[in-house]
Amino acid sequence: MGSCRIRRTDAIRYESGDLGRLPAAIRYSTVVRMSDQHEITIRGLERRFREGEREHVVLDGIDLDIARGETVALRGRSGSGKSTLLNLIGGIDSPDAGDIRVAGVDVTALTERERTLFRRRHIGFVYQAFNLVPTLSVADNIRLVLELNGTARTAADTRIAELLEAVGLADRADSYPDVLSGGEQQRVALARALCHEPAVLLADEPTGNLDDQSAETVLTLLDKLVRSTGGTMLIATHSNSVASYCDRVLELHNGRFDRDAGQ
Ligand SMILES: Nc1ncnc2c1ncn2[C@@H]1O[C@H](COP(=O)(O)OP(=O)(O)OP(=O)(O)O)[C@@H](O)[C@H]1O
């Protein structure tokens, strides 16, 4: 398997014209992030959902610091709020109270449009159900993310080839997702999630739909690729094996962290 030359995102990769189009909060982040101590800082995070008369408190005042380059497993029973927390960190959802800083940006202070831009630049997502675009080839699934980030065509071609080589799918660039196995689809999803060198990778049960051997392959790749970029990773999982790859394990219980095995 070829090596993957992914470099850590830093201020240098933002050309001046590109930087000018970004909201101030995100432009600022590219300057401060290299000296930030924590990639993710959460204070007093609350998320509740209303069902009729009943209010369901899912996250009940969470505090969390994750260092740059750290990999963290997020555990807890079904319904404990793992996906909710990942969606809040990734700016897909908004909290009812509290602050979330990711890569130097106060995500909770951004408008919806700014959050979309922020997510596109700084976050990579991997889901249990792979979520590839079925009408696009493997290469074009990755290209889509690169194009949204303004990567030029030739640079995108190079990057796609590099990543497919890294995930062992160099010969499947023109295949469509429906002819790939689950493990292969998830490897494409990994390449897509990492193609723009995100500061933070959020993975929600990334091995939940895979057999043991495919899960092991995906995990090994995930670990290797994220660590090679110095990226920060948060994985929601029920699996002991996934947790064993991480530097730290957090357990969500009754809206709080019950146990932090790494501190
Ligand atoms: N949009 C929503 N509206 C109402 N309730 C919601 C919404 N999103 C999540 N919830 C509720 O919040 C709780 C936490 O859900 P979440 O999906 O975060 O759990 P989880 O820990 O990821 O579970 P699993 O391990 O099954 O994936 C659940 O009780 C769920 O029903």
Ligand SMILES: [Mg+2]
């Ligand atoms: Mg979930």
